Amino acid sequence: MAQNVYDNPEFYEGYEKIRNHPFCYNELIEFPVMQDLLPDIKDKDVLDVGCGMGKFIGYMLDFNPKSITGIDISNNMIQYAKSQIQSDKVTFHVTDALSYATNQKYDVIVSSLAFHYIEQYDTLIKHMYQLLNDNGVLLFSTEHPATTATKQEEIWHHEPNEYNHYKLDHYFDESERTIEWLNTNVVKYHRTIGTLINTLIDNQFVIERVQDTGNTRLSIEQWDEQKIQKVNNRPPFIVIRARKA
Numbered sequence: 001m002a003q004n005v006y007d008n009p010e011f012y013e014g015y016e017k018i019r020n021h022p023f024c025y026n027e028l029i030e031f032p033v034m035q036d037l038l039p040d041i042k043d044k045d046v047l048d049v050g051c052g053m054g055k056f057i058g059y060m061l062d063f064n065p066k067s068i069t070g071i072d073i074s075n076n077m078i079q080y081a082k083s084q085i086q087s088d089k090v091t092f093h094v095t096d097a098l099s100y101a102t103n104q105k106y107d108v109i110v111s112s113l114a115f116h117y118i119e120q121y122d123t124l125i126k127h128m129y130q131l132l133n134d135n136g137v138l139l140f141s142t143e144h145p146a147t148t149a150t151k152q153e154e155i156w157h158h159e160p161n162e163y164n165h166y167k168l169d170h171y172f173d174e175s176e177r178t179i180e181w182l183n184t185n186v187v188k189y190h191r192t193i194g195t196l197i198n199t200l201i202d203n204q205f206v207i208e209r210v211q212d213t214g215n216t217r218l219s220i221e222q223w224d225e226q227k228i229q230k231v232n233n234r235p236p237f238i239v240i241r242a243r244k245a
């Protein structure tokens with residue numbers, strides 16, 4: 001069964017603070033790339049998988065979509081998103097992405113940093129394919145395989161005050177990784193770059209863009225040297241845009 005860590009009250013409280021910080025990784029590293037790669041959504045039906053607190057939905061509303069549906073396994077997340085977004089174009093559902101069933105098809109599916117929580121990647125991609133209209137676009141970010149590979153507790157090899165050796169052990173061991181974050185054991189899944197991309201190709205998607213995320217103009221403006229160095233020495237996320245052939 002899928003883990004629903006965001007409904008754990010202690011974890012959620014910590015996460016909400018991090019996600020609402022204007023200089024968090026999501027805002028400075030991941031979000032700018034998702035914004036860049038978002039296709040034209042004017043008059044389109046859009047699905048946001050693992051929409052969380054609804055940040056991307058709020059952004060997308062400015063581009064006049066026909067509708068946006070946000071789904072998330074966490075009731076906490078959906079309640080927060082509902083409290084932030086007042087638009088009759090938007091509907092929300094609390095559901096596991098793999099169980100989401102609807103007769104509707106979407107022109108664009110976006111998903112920010114949710115796919116690494118889902119074990120059955122091939123099933124997930126097949127499901128996304130079913131939910132898309134012909135020629136529809138799937139745009140998603142996930143933790144970068146270079147980040148999720150290691151099974152060591154200490155993920156950096158430290159020279160004093162430097163973050164120049166990120167560990168890459170167990171790269172080919174595609175399986176669960178449990179990390180401690182906000183005093184909670186969080187389960188995610190490591191896959192290689194080959195698996196991320198070839199699963200899309202095997203399911204009749206055409207790859208349009210693969211972007212390793214690095215520092216952005218915003219992160220360089222807002223962060224200290226040590227944080228910038230960390231991102232220079234390890235891509236935190238990967239963003240992929242693919243089209244249903």
Ligand SMILES: C[S@@+](CC[C@H](N)C(=O)[O-])C[C@H]1O[C@@H](n2cnc3c(N)ncnc32)[C@H](O)[C@@H]1O
Nearest residue numbers: 002006050051052072073074096097112114117
């Ligand atoms: C790191 S948060 C990102 C939230 C949001 N997309 C953002 O960028 O702010 C990951 C989200 O994925 C959701 N999630 C995890 N597993 C899920 C699943 N199996 N089905 C649907 N949502 C899931 C979590 O509840 C959480 O809201």
